Amino acid sequence: MTRPFIMVAPNGARRGKADHDALPISVPEIIHTATSCYNAGANGLHLHVRDEQGLHSLDVGLYKEATSELALVLPKLKVQVTTEAAGIFDVPEQLKCLQELKPKWASISIREMARDLSLAPQVYDLCAESGTEVQHILYNTDDIQLLHEWQQQGIVKATQGSVLFVLGRYTQGQISSPDDLMPFREAMPNVKDWMVCAFGPQEHACLANAAQQGGSVRVGFENSLVTPEGMQHADNAASISRLIKTIDQLK
Template identity: 25%
Template structure:
């Protein structure tokens, strides 16, 4: 039985394209509309990948500002986070310069510990007063994270399982969580799977007392395997699962 209500974070778009799902939100207006819908469904935090005019992921200041301003107007008071993935334009080390140009700041950024310059991105986020989610995809990421001097200052760790299928996803999840336990981590954990590993992992993460992430970035179908109409339907499905578990 759950001892608390988990935080549900909605990952609205990620790197997905409209070819993968026609309801992927791309523009600031799309993101704001989806954000309002998922918050109405019980979501308490948001994670987005801002897009440029062509719909490509970007960390350029104007696009980041437009997305954040629109979302905050639709959902005042709801924390909004942005990915800093190395693949996002302008890419690699250049994204440090892009972040320095931000004039509208997210509440937090997600930083992948699998990326070589994660410490530099984390240092900049701290300098700018932006919260950090530490993205952990493997046991090796956990070991690296726990040795970082800023580890105790993150908002939470984000256990991101990309392995597909029930057995592979749960095995990877258990390995990452075991590494965190062995390392003495006692802070918040937010977990999610990806595609065919998503729904099998969710109840296991709930039983472990973790917060959850859901959205079209992570999964395109509902628990019964039918196509999800959009982010709001996924958020509602996750909320129902949390209610049943509680």
């Protein structure tokens, strides 16, 4: 089995230092974490930036600062920015971020775009025009059905086929299972470019299962802080190293 593309999601929109001291908040901390994760074997970074209060942000200035520094320090690391609403941002603000930033790669939740049907087509048109690669965030098979409908209607372009299957949620005691991937795969049997992330202590088992099936994987503190034994990873790089060891043992 070939080692999959590995993306690290080191912080997310909701967790902070109270959850783990090594969770990066500031841009310098994100750069430091990205470097250690790249050295551990990460191929890509799912980028969230935070404001001065440490809160989730779609601030274009912060994004430009972080992506410019990452390009200098880690030119081979593929960087994906998030447009996640996180209960804070509406579709106009998400669209504005994409318009001003024009990132190379962005993650976009189709259910979030569906909150404003008048603007959703503009989001995908803009990405196509500006050359922004889109990864659709899919939380369940209802999201997949909506994606199929929008593809048929031409709202989502033929070139915008990349997806992320999300196993689980931010809920107390969440334990995602490798079996949780099955409904996604059955609903999209012919998808070529797919990735998986998973919440809880079985994160690595879920990702190893996805890798065996030919998928890419997303790992990191956005989704899980703990080992299969329930102990906290030392940092994001430690989680990546252990995941790679788990995957390599399957070869």
